[in-house]
Amino acid sequence: METPQSAQPHQNSNVVYIGKKNAMAYVLAIVTSFNKGAQEVIIKARGSLISHAVDVEEILKHKFLPNTKIKDIRLITEKLQSREGHMSNVSAIEIVLTK
Amino acid sequence: METPQSAQPHQNSNVVYIGKKNAMAYVLAIVTSFNKGAQEVIIKARGSLISHAVDVEEILKHKFLPNTKIKDIRLITEKLQSREGHMSNVSAIEIVLTK
Numbered sequence: 529m530e531t532p533q534s535a536q537p538h539q540n541s542n543v544v545y546i547g548k549k550n551a552m553a554y555v556l557a558i559v560t561s562f563n564k565g566a567q568e569v570i571i572k573a574r575g576s577l578i579s580h581a582v583d584v585e586e587i588l589k590h591k592f593l594p595n596t597k598i599k600d601i602r603l604i605t606e607k608l609q610s611r612e613g614h615m616s617n618v619s620a621i622e623i624v625l626t627k
Numbered sequence: 628m629e630t631p632q633s634a635q636p637h638q639n640s641n642v643v644y645i646g647k648k649n650a651m652a653y654v655l656a657i658v659t660s661f662n663k664g665a666q667e668v669i670i671k672a673r674g675s676l677i678s679h680a681v682d683v684e685e686i687l688k689h690k691f692l693p694n695t696k697i698k699d700i701r702l703i704t705e706k707l708q709s710r711e712g713h714m715s716n717v718s719a720i721e722i723v724l725t726k
Contacts, residue, residue: 601702617685
């Protein structure tokens with residue numbers, strides 16, 4: 529007998545937003561999320577921090593959780609409003625990791 | 628009757644390496660590749676230029692070739708040797724685009 533699918537498939541997912549801290553800070557946040565039972569962790573970053581997000585994922589995969597799998601990578605464009613009210617486009621990445 | 632699979636599936640693929648030029652330079656290089664008959668174009672970038680590669684892909688998709696599909700996104704770690712002979716790791720991205 530199969531267990532019914534949850535209506536909220538991402539109930540156990542966690543999002544880690546990449547900022548300007550050292551990569552290890554984010555690597556540890558992801559490891560902690562998985563250790564607390566998350567089935568899925570999403571790394572999100574915008575603009576120049578996209579490169580940093582890839583660093584975080586690579587360090588995680590090569591040094592801490594080699595069994596982590598990339599379920600999906602999404603490239604998106606977000607619209608941001610500047611303080612002066614101008615709209616501008618900024619690229620963003622979402623890297624979906626599973627155990 | 629099926630046609631035999633080519634031994635070189637990437638025969639018609641082209642690689643665009645992202646450097647420090649304006650994003651439009653790379654967008655135009657990709658558009659030109661597809662116009663010349665490429666079935667697949669791979670955008671490659673390393674280190675801080677990964678963010679620029681995502682910008683290029685997003686501009687291409689939203690403003691020039693909306694029917695382009697992302698076939699695959701690969702995140703990798705490359706080993707680079709500095710002038711002093713030290714080895715260091717650098718993250719890289721490969722975005723595989725198809726028409």
